[in-house]
Amino acid sequence: MGFECCHPVINLLYFAAVIAASVLFRQPVFLAISYISAFAYSVKRNGRRAVLFNIGLLPLAALFALYYWSYHHFGVTVLFRNFIGNSMTLESLFYGVTLGLQAAAVVMWMRCVFSVFTTDKVVYLLGRISPRLSLFLAVLLRMEPRAKTQLFRINTARRAIGRGSDQGSFFRRLPNDLKIFSMLVMWLLESLAELSNAMRNRGGALPGRTAFSLYHPDNRDRAFAVVFSAALTGVLMAMLLGQTDMIFDPALLMVPFTVASGFFCAAYAVLCLLPMGMELFSRLRFERQRKRI
Known part of the structure; x- marks a missing residue:
């Protein structure tokens, strides 16, 4: 609005x-x-x-x-x-x-x-310049909330066995945090590999690829552009x-x-x-x- x-x-x-x-x-x-x-x-x-x-x-x-x-x-x-x-x-x-x-x-x-x-706006703006870069950014931006969710899942599972990030003394938490971080990195690498194969199978690397968007200028955009240009x-x-x-x-x-x-x-x-x-x-x-x- x-x-x-x-x-x-x-x-x-x-x-x-x-x-x-x-x-x-x-x-x-x-x-x-x-x-x-x-x-x-x-x-x-x-x-x-x-x-x-x-x-x-x-x-x-x-x-x-x-x-x-x-x-x-x-x-x-x-x-x-x-x-x-x-x-x-x-x-x-x-x-x-x-x-x-x-x-x-x-x-x-x-x-x-x-x-x-x-994210949609960033992908739209860059997609007009480079569709491949747009696809790459879309994958990375989508990965950030998924990584947070996966980190929460890993920490919850390890807390059930007494090895969560907030359990035990400092000298016990440090190896727990390192193991959780290692698991998250492995999950990220596997997910990126799967996404790369999926995008390749769908033709993401083929030449002539275009970017799809639902953004179209309307009267509100034109009115804003007029006042913006005058100012x-x-x-x-x-x-x-x-x-x-x-x-x-x-x-x-x-x-x-x-x-x-x-x-x-x-x-x-x-x-x-x-x-x-x-x-x-x-x-x-x-x-x-x-x-x-």
Whole structure:
């Protein structure tokens, strides 16, 4: 019902645009928009767990900023000198904070990517390029949940004879864990061999193989593409005019904020908040239709 229901190409283009913008844009307003949008959308996609995870990124960003500040001493605004006489400057501290927030924003956007992209979408996108690679990834992605299930079965069976991974002392658990891991590796090798023979017998390695999919663009994808293109155009104009960059060495310097800058920031905010707006609109429309029934 939300952004995950859009065409995989739309999902790919959108996340490529916002992640690239989060990496390239260093102007404080654009950086704040990227961070807040990524925070809000990751919470919308992943629930309460995302709140704790995203808040936990802030101390890590602060630690990185302090680390960067202690080793890089460029800039003209000296705050103080450390115990070995190096200048601790405002410019290096501000640049370290910027890099930390950029990394935090990218991590949050990647959590959104993992929640939106399913195995079918990855197989579809790669299947258009290389059907063999698509088949290979489908086999590997399917193997991961099967391996978890098999690991649970092996551990349950060994617990019945007192040799589970959580039974006995530390010196007894270690060989138990190694034996369980050995059994799981043997099962994986046998399963991969069986899958390889099955795919070969079904013609998976024959030339001219194509990829089947049920994804077709609809009016929702077209509407999203129109709004996305308009917002992206405004963001690209901001890049060309230098509105998204900032100079840190030797002093903090950026383009003065004008009415045009407000327009570019609004276009970037629309770009970043577009999936959330789409999901909220779909939810509201669904609730209205349900009330009519």
